Amino acid sequence: MKVYMQPIESIVWFTKEGIPHPIRFRIQAEDQTYRVIKVSRIITRQEEKVAGNRMLIFRCQSEINGLLRVFELKYEINTCKWYLYKI
Amino acid sequence: MTKRIIMHIDVNSAYLSWEAAYRLQQGSSLDLRTIPSAVGGNPETRHGIILAKSIPAKKYKIQTGEALFAARLKCPHLVIVPPNYTLYRQCSQALKVVLENYSPLIQQYSIDEFFLDYTGMEKVLGDPLSKAYEIKERIKNELGFTVNIGISCNKLLAKMGSELEKPDKVHTLFPEEIPVKMWPLPVEELFGVGRATSRKLRDRGIRTIGEIAAQEPGYLKRFLKNYGILLWNYANGREDSPVRLSGTIPIKGLGNSTTIPFDVEDQRTAHLVLLSLAETVGMRLRQANLCAGLVAVSLKTNEFLCFSHQRKLYLPTDCTSAIHQVACELFDELWQGEPIRHLGLRVAELCSSDFFQSSLFEKDTEKQRRLDKAVDAIRLRYGSHAVFRSVFLHSGLKALSGGVLESEEYPMMSSIL
Known part of the structure; x- marks a missing residue:
């Protein structure tokens, strides 16, 4: 996997306990077109506190271009921003 | 009494490490710590000095506090990043949260230094040396920056110990090791x-x-x-100050200063800068529930000559306007017309603002105090720039100046252990 750290737009549901579950997200390609990716499975979720900045890292799996790909999403709690971290 | 065990935790090149860790988290592929790099102020507003440097930058003999220009001469490919005090504050807070797992008694000594009293904790957590290694590793893994830890029986030796060899090391400096290590x-x-x-x-x-x-x-x-x-x-390693919780050292004086982006050459602008400093000093004074009995003004000319002047007040005050008025009088007596680079305002001889001796011959300040109180409340709730004096409109000056973070106390260095 390679680090991308691209900001993304996403649809997420939160549990009563406040745990986010990404459902789908869309990413803008270089030719300004949007690409929607549905998250089929969340494999792991872990918290990161680097530099005191809390972030949640989701390792997910989806079908992209006919291939089952594993990728990581990052949620920055402080700013409520979602990123495509690694793919 | 059992022997005390004190740890001193010191972040290695703090500002730079924090910036580097943050950038890595934000997806940067470059670790600033591995290249000659430094955190430096903005030369355009004349804050252009090195605040922190990486270890590779140290090899070019770059020193903290020197001008960016001088640093670039020594190392032309030096990467300079601007400071981000909110980030430092956040990192410092996160570090404190980790340390709180190891002892109830922690003293924040500065933004990047903590004392931790481990006395008695060995019964619960075990050997201090192995715990120190655990703390160090945990900070590295969780927070992404490295620390040095010094262990000894008092704060002085612990601090000296943490400075022995850097980075990412644990050192002990017990009294019997003084002749060899210190x-x-x-x-x-x-x-x-x-x-x-x-x-x-x-x-x-x-x-x-x-x-x-x-x-x-x-x-x-x-x-x-x-x-x-x-x-x-x-x-000789003798020192016995306790590990104090924050805010237990009584304040003796309080002040703010600012380097102005341009040379001030007229009295009106200088008075305005003093007012912006008085706003900050006054706010801090009222926040601490104190009144000042002495006001001091200092200035630095464009040739780096420093002057200062101070005066006792007949009546202790915490009013922004009263402090500003005295500051202006002092400034007028002090200033010979040289271009000014830096202005400072300090108050001292503090007393509690709850009760103080009033005077028949001074102006009644009750109304002024109510006004200050209202302004403080607005600023606390809606931000420090929610309300400011109209003289600052289009003046090109900040309505509040001094300090690195607005409306927040930022722990600075201290000489008191």
Whole structure:
């Protein structure tokens, strides 16, 4: 996997306990077109506190271009921003 | 009493490490710590000095506090990043949260330094040395920056210990290790020996900490006064201040200063800068529930000459306007018309603002105090720039100045252990 750290737009549901579950997200390609990716499975979720900045890292799996790909999403709690971290 | 165990936790090149860790988290592929890099102020507003540097930058003999221009001469490919005080504050807070797992008694000594009282904790958590390694590793893994930890039986030795060899190390400096680990070091390494004291010591042929320790205390006292005795005790590892919780050191004075982006050449602008400083000082004074009995003004000219002037007040005050008025009077007496680079305002002789002696011959300040209180409340709720004086409109000056973070106290260095 390679680090991308691209900001993304996403649809997420939160549990009563406040745990986010990404459902789908869309990413803008270089030719300004949007690409929607549905998250089929969340494999792991872990918290990161680097530099005191809390972030949640989701390792997910989806079908992209006919291939089952594993990728990581990052949620920055402080700013409520979602990123495509690694793919 | 059982022997105390104190740890001193010190972040390695704090500002730079924090910035580097943050950038890595944000997806940067470059670790600033591995290249010659530095955190530096903005040269356009004349804050262009090196605040922190990476270890590779140290090899180019770049020093903290030197001008960015001078640093670039030494190392042309030096990467300079701007400071981000909110981030530092956040990192410092996260570090504190980790440390709180290891002892209930923690003192934040500065933004990047903590004392941790481990006395008695060995019964719960085990051997301090292995715990120190655990703390160090945990901070590295969780927070992404490295620390040095010094362990000893008092704060001074713990602090000296954490400064022995960097980065990412744990050192012990117990009294029996002093002759080997501390005495061979040059005098400048001793806590409390700065430029002035080091010169006095070196003029008398005292070059190492061991040589201070070996001196007759009376001899040191002759030229350093009581401070000589303190240094002699420090050199011998004797120091017994407690690990204090924050806010337990009484405030003796309070001040703010600012380097102005341009040279001030007229009285009106200088008075405005003083007002913006008075706003900050006054706010901090009222927040601490104190009144000041003395106001001091300092200025630095474009040729780096410094002047200062102070005056006692008849009546202690915490009013922004009253402080500003005295500051302006002092400034007018002090200023000879030179272009001004830096202005400072300080208050001292503090007393509680709850009760103080009032005077029949002074202006009634009750109304003014109510106004200040209202302004403070608005700023607290809606931000420090929610309300400001109209004289600052289109003046090109900040309505509040001094300090690095607005509306928040930022822990600075201290000489009191």
